[in-house]
Amino acid sequence: MGDFDYIIVGGGSAGCVLANRLSADPKTRVLLLEAGGKDDYIWIKVPVGYLYCIGNPRTDWCLSTEAEAGLNGRALKYPRGRVLGGCSSINGMIYMRGQAADYDGWRQAGNPGWGWDDVLPYFTRAEDHYDGASPVHGSGGEIRVEKQRLRWDILEAFREACGQAGIPAIGDFNTGDNEGASFFQVTQRKGWRWSASDAFLKPVRSRTNLKVVTGALVDKVIIEQGRAVGVSYTLDGSPRTARANGEVLLAAGAIGSPAILERSGIGEAAHLSALGITPVCDAPQVGANLQDHLQLRCAWRVSGVATLNQRAANLFGKALIGLEYLLKRSGPMAMAPSQLGVFTRSDAHYASANLEYHVQPLSLEAFGGSLDPFPAFTASVCNLRPESRGTTRITAADPAAAPSIRPNYLSASEDCRVAAQAIRQVRGIVAQPALSRFRPEEVRPGIAFQSEDELRRSAGDIGTTIFHPVGTAAMGTVTDHRLRVNGIGALRVIDASVMPAITSGNTNAPTMMIAEKGAEMVIGDGKR
Known part of the structure; x- marks a missing residue:
């Protein structure tokens, strides 16, 4: 070459x-x-x-x-x-x-130049934010950032329920403090x-x-006399x-x-x-x-509100979804896997939000599988700062x-504790009046799991990577x-x-x- x-x-x-x-x-x-x-x-x-x-x-x-x-033997x-x-x-x-x-922690760990004030200009320089330039957003850069082009009543209700549970609604997750409930950009x-x-x-x-x-x-880097x-x-x-x-x-x-x-x-x-x-x-x-974020995919069956499970349940519904995207570039075909986000603390001793929710107007047994045959929503919750550490190693020179x-999910005791707290917390949100009118019934992990040990094991059953x-x-x-x-x-x-x-x-x-x-x-x- x-x-x-x-x-x-x-x-x-x-x-x-x-x-x-x-x-x-x-x-x-x-x-x-x-x-x-x-x-x-x-x-x-x-x-x-x-x-x-x-x-x-x-x-x-x-x-x-x-x-x-930590996932009960699952790969x-x-x-x-x-x-x-x-x-x-x-x-x-x-x-x-x-x-x-996060970035201030990088700097304090001995990496000068990587604090929040250091890295923010690099975020904004490349950004083209839908709302224009501001102290925390850029305009005219390469990365286009927009609002999602759809709306679901079940997600609006979940956000309202968060407020009732003490988690406030916010407008923007990208200001340096993302604690609160908002819709993902x-x-x-x-x-x-x-x-x-x-x-x-x-x-x-x-x-x-x-x-x-x-x-x-690429096989390898060619190194001569200690230099690539x-x-x-x-x-x-x-x-x-x-x-x-x-x-x-x-x-x-x-x-x-x-x-x-x-x-x-x-x-x-x-x-x-x-x-x-x-x-x-x-x-x-x-x-x-x-390190990776393990999401616990908790799901509830609901009544009296639309979810993707019904909308995509038959060929006619799928055709309408396709037509909406063809004509408007909106609707389910335009949506990210998760629309509503929530950042909060699993308990008060954390200085900042240590949990992230990805809330979806759908449910399924496993990613890539078929939607459940009943109306439902999923509230995946992940520990943002896991203590578990894993490895990736080559197995051959080829x-x-x-x-x-080997991510070693849930190998740290604190991660297991946070997982149990997270499941209890999302149950508390779903029990709020904003959602109770839809008569939610817990599908996953299931209301039978109550003790610390039961919740820990259920986390291993429903936990999956969120690809980070x-x-x-x-x-x-x-x-x-x-x-x-x-x-x-x-x-x-x-x-x-x-x-x-x-x-x-x-x-x-x-x-x-x-x-x-x-x-x-x-x-x-x-x-x-």
Whole structure:
């Protein structure tokens, strides 16, 4: 492939931002390698199409966790984007920054430049907010952020019930304090998904100094004399190499980036040696510190109010839904998986909201399955700051081999306590007058579960990932505060892997912010 100034590995949420910013200088040659394909699949663009993208090998790596003790022996499907735009092409489109305290915690942990006041300008710079510019929002940037284009009485009632339970209604989750109940803002434009590829990559694809290669499965980083000088990869079944005069930037995500590091000889030396990989840098924290949000999908059957379960129960209802989207770009086909959000505390000793609810006008046994044959809603609740820590490790030197993913959900006693509190709390919200008129009947986990032990076990039965893995090449261990891999020159990780602690909310917006700030660091260091 020849020589480039920068090689970006991964064309997902972070990689698209990096490609845009680094290629802005026409003198800089940038190569973007994406293992997946082009994002020209119609179900990427239609918001409800995540149902057809997740679990589809055209757009998803279709990974799975190992059997989890905390989930009563269950293994979970673990979707990761396998397409330009990465997870932003298949995710729930929720634009959520987290809390100011999250980033202040990063800074206080020894990562200067990552406090809330430091990162807020990177959020706003790239934002095109539907309500225009303000001290906390941007206008005219690449990431379009809009309101959702539908309304459900059951969700309005749930929000009212939250107020009756002491959780106030707020207008915006993205001001630094997201405690309260509101409707999620989404990365959409006029009823279509607006991915990182739409926002950052497509507008600059014509730049002659930017080369984008899809279907390129990266094997490893080429390291010479302690410095990254290129990458080796496979394209159309043939081995290839590309050289970097400047830096190699890994943006393959919280599962992909540590895997590439390990195959490059950067990881736990004993594990790499056992796989026949020569250790280059003994870094046991590579692939460790895996954090994820586990959602507990609590569901209630209701009467006298519309839910998606009825609207999509027959061909006529589905046809009306399709017609509404065709004519107005609104309705269920335009909706994110979750519409109403609630941030609150599981108990008073937490300084800020430690629970997030995703409330949906539907119910189903498992994600991707059929809707229940009765009207119902789901109130998924997750612990925003889990203490459980897991790992992701490669299982072979072959880049096509699936890694071993062990999130270790509910392995920390505090996580089990919070899970039981969360189920009790959502029951209290549902018991409020605003919802009681719909005669809610608990479907999952079931009212029979009452004791601490029963609730803990039920959490293991109904808990599932909400697709937020982070932390596997964390700042302070694997990387420094400028995202440089410790012990290896000219190599950085710039994606969700570098989060030292998970943010208090959905992780796509923070990942793009990390790339925005990371690109500025790369450019600044290159000028020294």
